[in-house]
Amino acid sequence: MYLKEIQGFRVIAALLVAIYHVWFHRVSGGVDAFFVIAGFFLMHSFAKQERPGMAEVLRYWQRCLARIAPSASVVILATCVLFLTLGTDMQWSGWVRSAIAALLMVENWWLMRNGVNYLSIGHSPSPFQQMWALSVQMQIYLLLPLAVAAALAMLERMGWQRHRARVLAVVTTLAFAYALLKTHQYQPAAYFNTFARVWEFLAGGLLALIVPKLTLPRPHARILGYLSLVVLAGFAALIPVGNAFPGMAALIPVAATAGVIISARNGGDLRLLNNAPMQWLGNLSFTFYLWHWPLYILVWNRTGSPDVGLIGGLAILATAFVLSVLTWWLAERPFRQSPLVTGRPVLAFSVCALAMMPAALGAGLWWSDYTLSRQRAESHRQAVLQGAPAPALVPATLIVRDDIPVSYRDGCYQSGFRNSELVECSYGNQNGATTVVLAGGSHSLQWLPALQRIAAQVPDLRIVNLAKSGCTFTLSLDGISVDSDPQACLDWNRRAIARIREIAPRAVITTGTRVGPEGEILPEGYRAAWDALAGIPVLAIRDNPRADFDIAACVSRHGADASDCTLPRNAILRDRPFREENLPAHVVLADLSDAFCDAVSCAPTRDSFLIYRDSNHLTATYAARLAPRISAHLNAMRIIHMKFAGLISGATASGADRAATPRPQPVR
Template identity: 35%
Template sequence: MSGPPPADAGPVPDSARKYRPELQGLRALAASLVVVYHVWLSRVSGGVDVFFLISGFLITGQLFRAAGRGRIAFRPLWGRMIKRLFPAALTVLVAVAGVGIPLLPQDRWFQTIKEIFASAFYVENWRLAADSADYFAQHNTASVVQHYWSLSIQGQFYVVWPLLVALVAFLATRLRRSLRGTLFVTLAIVFAVSLAYSVHLTAANQPLAYFDSFTRVWEFALGGLLALGIDAMSLPRPARVLCGWLGVAGLAVCGIVLDVGSVFPGYAALWPTVAAGLVILAGATGSRWGADRILASRPFGYLGNLSYGLYLWHWPVLIFYLVARDRERVGLAGGAFVIGVSVLLAALTYHLVENPVRASAIGVRTRWGAYRFGLAALVPVVFVTGTWQVVGTKKADFSIDLDDPAHPGAQARSPEAPKPVTPSTVVPPMIAIPNDWGGIADAACVKSARDQDLEMCTSKTTGTPAKRIVAVGDSHVQQYLAALKPLAEQHNYQITFMLKGACPFSTTSDAMPGDKGCTDWNAAAAQEILALRPDAVFTLASRDVRAGLTEQTPPGFVAQWRNLDRAGIPVVAVRDNPRFDFSPAACVESRGRKAPECSVRRDRLFAPIPPYRKAAGVPPNVSFLDFSGYFCGTLCNPVVGNVLVYMDDNHVTATFMTTLSPALDQAMTSALGW
């Protein structure tokens, strides 16, 4: 996803510069591709790179000319930036909050609130970068404002770039060097370093690289290099015509040929940036066959004026449409509706918000007027979103009591359950679902000396613990901490947990084959367990319980059990819970707890005989626990005993796991002879 700067967004106006209408057309083309790819193709177009290149080209040229005249005026420069960026961006954020409160599912409230705040202060890319590195945050549904990540990077660029150019100008003057040459060399170094970092991080952690500001700096630098060198490039008209059309064609097909969302930025992002550079290099060809004749036309010019608002509006309109219609895709007619509404809102924003503020005397009559305006414009966003946060926090407040007859949860499936549970309010409330992770809050955590990614957390006990248990594995094991915690409190057990998302306890990486980080983590965890010599190890017995009876017990699981058997350490291995191709909790919220489409037949998920019963080489130290009967009767329902079973498509809520603790206590005591 990407965001164009507003029309004429350069912070340093220069009446002497040559007006280039084809840039407005290029901006319009890039914005149109972004919208079409998002709405109809559910793909990313690469437009972000075009906008970054254009920003680098325009701003570097303007700053260079200002520095050449002897001074870059920072206060009016940033004041104009505020007048151009804030009005439309903050208007859309207020609208998103106003529409989101009644329309968005409550389990998406807190994530949306956090991202609106981050977007208002131009750090949304870092918010998303943090989430991309957080395994659990990857289950968030697409945010209504996640497209503000590119605007955040541009905002950061508008602050830092003038400082960089001013520093280079100062050094060039002191060293008696050419400003153009010194700045060109500086930007070339910035380009090379940032591109190298971008290639490295994209290979190592592409989701993080996608939102990292430093992986995108080279695109601005490339635009700056083009601005400094374009006057020295002289091509014959036929060559410029060819460059223009090659650039337009390259931009049009980039998102089709490349899976931009999964391979960018890195070296692959050279495709759209070079393509956009070719269009800029072509310039005004004066040829009736040139692409610039179309790009410089009045319709493209007007669409270029709307491009900022169009980008801001199209994504929330798309997401709200999908939520309201309970769909995953819009279809041809729905997409036309989304685009039409987005264009209309962009036009209204341009004529009623952007232009009036830009033409106003704000920041002209008083030195700091634009800055006061910026602070005042933030107030509605902070107020509306803060109020939303307070309301959401109150709604999310709940507690679970194992003796609550209205919310027995898993105990409703117990043979000792006295009678069917009468209908009651379902817990946890939907707004609390995203944070309903298992854990032990007062545990003390330390990093392993064997692997810095391995964190070992140990619960507190009263005096000498009666038993010491290590829970090791992925996020499904983490959810069992909610069931283990009451046992620890009741029996004075000490729980040490070692957890890594998508990395079950094995000798290999079974969830993500080839993930060396997971394999190394597991090896370190096994060594730490052998050093601790606990009374028992709690882990998974199987994984990948899906429709089609795909459940398996990988050989790597058995190999780890055998390692522990040689050390005389008992293992309690629990059968995994189901995974679905939808979110049962979201289904309940939109269609009701009794909707048949929210449940799946047990025999589609669980085979009569668990795979670990057929696994070769299972050692005698392993005790298997199967709680599938608590998750599923004939049907695997989303609500059991008035408690939501699942928080997303595969994680059991900590609330439901808490209600499973009596059954876990009985099963572990029997299996281990405690």
């Protein structure tokens, strides 16, 4: 079946995806339209066969691979070259892995595992992220034809051919219920989940079975078609639905796509879609979709801002169009018409695999370059940790994203968005007589490397880690926001406080203030949590500066001394964020702000050390460098007793810390 309106509709869907990405930074529903169309033609292809078998499945796979392989290979290869040569190296670690995932058509699963991880919040996206939709399609193309062929054959043997639409309607409903469940549980992961997306393909397949029975007068069909176009083009601009996909919100683009298909089948004659230019542009829609994203991310990567402006956005779309034309004429069109891919399936599959080899070579070369550069950077970092001078930036921007506390790697923190169960681990001496608890969110957890450095010199120090991503150590969320489910965060804190009282540690170490868009505050919920630990000393470390941009990326882009990467101190830190008389007697506030800022500004680097790994989290290396400062406070609180030896060249305690008295006063 060939419907001219659907060919033109592909152009609209691809253009909407690009426009919403480049200027609105949100989803458009265009990808959902692609999924419905794919399911529609898949089911139509198989349903017209009396007894579809493996031969029909192989031919379907052959057509799909011949259409996808050349353009995907060209775009992946070009993206590797672009970002290897023009992109900043800071995100190579994730990007090169994303390239491999795109090559293997598992980009969506890679994004589920890494792209929605808490550590990735605030980072610019992967230049291969658009490949998630193609990965979902390829996985569906692999599995769904087998399932459809088997189901149709079974229904024929049972004599239920006339019930095909009813059976598929039930299956589609169950698949949609699964999507709703996954969206409710954790929408960012559900968005990329193949099984949460399959209902959209099934909806297209169901439409293929029932649309021959749906008849409309031609004027009504035309109205339905144009109304569906308006809905698809505008609903995402008017309604904030991005966090509801692929659940209820996805019904809108699915229904709009169904409306266009029904209109086309009933002679709606949608001139906006079925004219000759749109038919030609339809050939480019897939490749245009693939090209627009890496071009947009390259501009974002070089400028540091997702806002490219009107002219910049138009330049991106125009470049994507030109590259789409070149890819179509030089790669996709001749490849699809080649006898090598239109003949025997085995030969066609082999040729398609060979067509992906340039992309594999590009990803492989990037991986090799990244691996060698990473080894050199890590060797330099380790040497500096052992006391060697730091003539170059430490850690190097190439490895800064991975310069994180060990708990992110061994799983010793609560990462579940709605999970409030405690995850507890110990570091240092597992049987040590001196126990301290590190409690809170990521801004508490970032001090673990410093405590581990102290534990290396205090043989009986045991560090119990209680951390939850996106949360903070508080009993109230009034006046603050968290990146975890609010109720789960509060429940986790109540459990953490109960567990701390059971442990009865020598001290609890946590974050003492909160730096947010409104500046620095000491939330009442923090005080309430400290009050709940009456009798247990609390070392509350003043929060470090936070930026509204990626500081590490700025350094990678502009250099360590760039003024663009420096923050004004008075806009971030208050002179007196807390008052001594308002604090419980067992709480000591540690002010380490001079490790980040001078009297005027807060720099991204200090003494060749890169302070931040993103917009607000410390690198593990810099946190470890501040171990003498933390040690001085623990000494003054009589938690430990030691004369600290500097861990890193230049990492000695400040004069104020060296002079700390046995009975410290809260820092003003």
